[in-house]
Amino acid sequence: MEIKRVHALVFSGAGTTTAVARRFCESFAKASNQLGMPVEVEVDDITPAASAVPAIGANELVVVAVPSYGGRVPAPVASRLSKLGHVGTPAIMLVTYGNRAVDDTFIELADTLESKGMVPVGGAAVVAHHSLMTNVAQGRPDQDDLSVVDELARQVSSKLAHAACARDARLGSVPGGRPYREFGGVPFKPRTDEELCVRCGTCVVQCPVCAIDAEDPTKTDADACISCMRCIDVCPRGAREIGGGLALGAARKAFAVKCAKRQKSYLL
Incomplete structure (x- = not known):
């Protein structure tokens, strides 16, 4: 199938998820150019409450990039994507996480996209500096993490180039479970x-x-x-x-111990 534009929709608190989305778009454009199929790139920040999600047209690859909050998609994202949808549009799921786990983030995001007629064709979990527990995953995503993003771009570019339609490139399985993991937020504001x-x-x-x-x-x-x-x-x-004072300090110390082992970024 022909892709003329890669269009990223990004929810990002501290900006790291935006950087990951841009990296994917740039790598996808490079890979597509090498296949003789140049594409345009557009990145839209849908974080602010007043964000208007643009219409998605034919021949677009949509990239939805979100951080994992407690193993879930950030609550505002579903409402942002409520008007999204162009039946049969291929979609990429990029999820950043702070070196713990993504739990049900992917399955929740996939369910949201498919409810709008979109087809998840690829995804990656990318470790990023934790925005709240700031002593965790410092310096990430690093080059190893970004190489996973680059590889996703290459694989998806090739897969879509050889597919008749998005359904032919659909992901075989998406990690996570239903009902989704309960997450009540954090006490630190x-x-x-x-x-x-x-x-x-x-x-x-x-x-x-x-x-x-x-x-x-x-x-x-x-x-x-x-x-x-x-x-x-x-x-x-x-x-x-x-x-949060002393309570936040104690939480950060405990979380750093719990998440001391380096987790990997990975493809779905």
Whole structure:
């Protein structure tokens, strides 16, 4: 089948998942060019709550890239993808994880895509620096991790070039189970240094769940917040940080011990 555009839709708190998605798109474009089938590349950030998921046309490969939160797809992603769909469109699943496990992330994402008529044809789990437990998986994805992304791009490019339609290239199996793993979020939430905050509203616009008060950005709805670290990453003044004190320090220490063994990035 002919692919004219590779189109990435990315949910990314601290930006690492975006970097992985861009790497795949660049590698896929390179591999396709070598096969004599040049493609365009488009990367859309669907993290902010007001994000509009663009229409997907024929002859596109859709890449959905998400971090694994507690072994699940981030809660806002399903609503972002609710209007997505072009029956028979091939889709790639990229999942980043912080050196623990992806649990049911892939099967949940595959179910979401297939409910919109899309066909998962490939995927990869990529270890990335943990955005909350920041002492875990530091420096990742590294070159070994990115080589897995490159290999996925090469394999999918070749597979689609020799397939009559996406169904011919469909993944044979997707890891995970149903019902999906329960995940109730984490107790650590961002807080604001009111002396540094200039109320610019950047965090308000970028928050994926509208948890930050538009009238007073120093206030965060802890129940709505999903601790994605987006507000911390985008704040131009460095006025936001994760709260938790000694409890957060203890959690990071315990998590680092639990996840001390280097996990690998891998293809589905």
